[in-house]
Amino acid sequence: MTSEPSTAIVTGAGKGIGAAIARRLSRDGFQVVINYASDGAAANALVQSLETEGGKAIAIQGDVAATATHERLFDAAEQAFGPVGILVNNAGTMRNSAIAQASDEDFEQQCAVNLGGVFRGMRIAANRLADGGRIVSLSSSVVGLYQPNYGLYAATKAAVEALTKVLAKELGPRGIRVNAVAPGPVETGFFLVGKPAELVETIRQANPLGRLGQPDDIAAIVAFLAGPDGDWVNGQVLRANGGII
Secondary structure (H helix, E strand, O other), X not given: OOOOOEEEEEOOOOOHHHHHHHHHHHHOOEEEEEEEOOOHHHHHHHHHHHHHOOOOEEEEEOOOOOHHHHHHHHHHHHHHHOOEEEEEEXXXXXXXXXXXXXXXXXXXXXXXXXXXXXXXXXXXXXXXXXXXXXXXXXXXXXXXXXOOOOHHHHHXXXXXXXXXXXXXXXXXXXXXXXXXXXXXXEOOHHHHOOOOHHHHHHHHHHOOOOOOEOHHHHHHHHHHHHOHHHOOOOOOEEEEOOOOO
């Protein structure tokens, strides 16, 4: 538990890993701002669920590729709950293809959301996050695996890791810790879409622990970095993948 309630913004939190992070932070005593891109029903249902459990949360729609979205998130958070202490850059998109067949749209969309969204979140957090706060961004274990058809996605996530390490040094004097979490395959709709059952089983068996990750696995690591036990972790990328890399 946090020593006193603080405010956390989680982007892309309407479902999947983001929703699990929002739920865990709420249970740990944080007031949560849930950003979502399009599925307002899922985001509002999550807000209602957290409030039923005794938490405080609001849902804010917005595309993280736009600077105005991040400004609106901080404005809404500060108006509803006070100064923001935690930013979790979770929102992302994936368009798999061989580099030779990748379209300009594939490149631009992944750069806009995966890299641009994190950059814009980091930039506003660097100016508005409370001293002693935390920034946690989602990378991916494809950085390290470097699999075919994941070139553009891996490139954007590698850039997130670079931003993380630089920003940790820039914000360290204010006591703000900046880290990243790099999940391996996690059993969400985002991961499963378009994959036949046979492929999913192959991926499952390839993991030394014999299973896919679960959203709560990742949420627990984010909660560690956001909480007091993560005080001495800064500028790091924690690979959470069951040992697949």
